[in-house]
Amino acid sequence: MTAATYLTLLRTILVPVFAVPAVFYGISVKSGDPNESLHWLAVGIFFVAAMTDYADxxxxxxxxxxxxxxxxxxxxxxxLLILTAIMILFLLPWGENWKIPA
Structure with missing residues (x-):
């Protein structure tokens, strides 16, 4: 396997690593006490995963x-990365005031 393929595999592995803090952040938003550290952790993991796409x-x-x-x-x-992010955005109850434009 090549270095580019290893980076692609790393991106695949990072998908659930991104999803866990993103889901828990969504749950914390719904409960009324958003945990911003989970928010930034999910954003950072997503950014690293996206950069592996560029690098590979x-x-x-x-x-x-x-x-x-x-x-x-x-x-x-x-x-897998993009669909996971979209599913998290659409399926989690983010609160009454959070709307996705149609």
Whole structure:
């Protein structure tokens, strides 16, 4: 496996690591006592995961590390991260005043 593929696997592993503090933050918001440390932890983990997407693309192109496995895993990891974030936003009860524009 290449370095780019390892970064893609890291991004996949970071998805549940991001989801746990994000869900608990949503629960704390609903209870009326938002835990901002969970908020920033989730944001930081999401940012690191997003940067691995950039880094694996640069590494794969610059060092010619494109592989069929990477071509499959990279879009899978991208969609898993984004869909997890969207599901957390839509499924958690964030409170009465929190609305997503339609």
């Amino acid at each position: 693309g640069v590494i794969a192109r610059r060092y010619n590390q494109r592989t069929p496995l990477g071509a499959f895993l990279d879009p899978f990891a991208d969609k």
